[in-house]
Amino acid sequence: MSSDSTTPAQNLMSLAVLILNWNRAEDTIHCVHSVQKWLPPGDSIWIIDNNSVAEDRAKLQQILSDKVNFIFSDTNLGFAGGNNLGLQAVLTSGYEAVLLLNNDAIVEGTAVFKLLNLLQHNPHLGMVGPELWDGSQLLSAGGGDIGLALNTHLQKPLAASEVRPVVYVPGTCILIRTAVLQQIGVLDEAYFFGGEVADLCARAQQAGYQTAVLGGTRAQHHVERSAGQRHQLHIYYVLRNRFLYVQKFHTPQRLKLFVYWSLNGGRIWLEAVIQRNWPRARAAALAVWDGWNGRFGGQNARVTRGQLP
Secondary structure, X not given: OOOOOOOOXXXXXXXXXXXXXXXXXXXXXXXXXXXXXXXXXXXXEEEEEEOOOHHHHHHHHHHHOOOOEEEEEOOOOHHHHHHHHHHHHHHHHXXXXXXXXXXXXXXXXXXXXXXXXXXXXXXXXXXXXXXEEEOOEEEXXXXXXXXXXXXXXXXXXXXXXXXXXXXXXXOOEEEEEHHHHHHHOOOOOOOOOOXXXXXXXXXXXXXXXXEEEEEXXXXXXXXXXXXXXHHHHHHHHHHHHHHHHHHHHOHHHHHHHHHHHHHHHHHHHHHHHHOOOHHHHHHHHHHHHHHHHOOOOOOHHHHHOOOOO
């Protein structure tokens, strides 16, 4: 694949940037302001609010009302369902590419233009993303098969302009060709949070598209900003959604991998019990139970027992 990055921004594919908000208005506002610095005229920013509290929504509208397109959900639809509201709007608006961007992540325009250029000149490329960094720490240079391992983030940096085929591009910052979405559909909402982008990349590859990370492009992901929310729910969805992914993409190995993920869940549960971390122990146990019983979708209330807004 070509990775030439000399194409002027104004000649690149039309772009919509989707930013999902859930009770983090300040992060979302900061993210929007960073995108506005490089977004070409004619392209757009979409804020999808996932049923945040009234104060959070009001702050977004007060500061960003004339800068973005808003979509407000009456329920928390998770990462998949919330972003799908934006994706469906983008697909009907004729954009050629869409960038999913976490509100606690920052990406420079030069990186986005390189990614767009790569996507534009390689029609068999469906999704592409940058390396993810948190300051000087590399978080991910692409992902491996989430059905086979718990930590799938590749840790080897890429050379400048190197194009690395990967199993998936992390949803923190992923550029998607909208023609692919028109062919394979949008995110699977059964995941709710975690694994849905890996699923999307897997379906794209089944349809003949490639997925890659481009060296020399970076996004900064400030993971500590969302640590409080992630602590209570992250382990549940990360573990439970492995069962869904295995069910969809590793059917011949389903029983073997279900046992494997059950053992992983048991290990996490035991470690949490030893540490007297009862919420984490509960999350791990529920994840395995729900995985075996096919209970997917949003389960925040069951996992946290009302501890989150």
